[in-house]
Amino acid sequence: MQHEHFEKGVSCPRCVDKHTEEQKGRFREREKQVQLANLRGEQHVGCEADKIIEARRKEKLQRKEQQRATKK
Structure with a gap:
């Protein structure tokens, strides 16, 4: 059983009153972002995360360019 002041990624019994x-x-x-990354099978921080962010940025730009091309 976890302590009432334990909240994963947020606080524990020793630090519960040390943060605003x-x-x-x-x-x-x-913690929410870490969990979402885990659900996607990705790391939230580190070198791999940088590569994922850059790849998503490129994909987004490609989608925008495709949308612009179809509007013309």
């Missing part, structure tokens, strides 16, 4: 609610909100958002 604003900080905890950032931690929650980061």
Whole structure:
């Protein structure tokens, strides 16, 4: 059983009172992004993440160019 003050990626019993609610909100958002990346089978940070971001950026640009071409 987990402690009532444990929140994965956000707080534990030792640090629960050491962070502001604003900080905890950032931690929650980061944990959410980590979980979403895991669901996609990707890393959230590191070299691989940089490559994934760049590939997505290129895909997005290609889609935009295709949309513009079909509107003409």
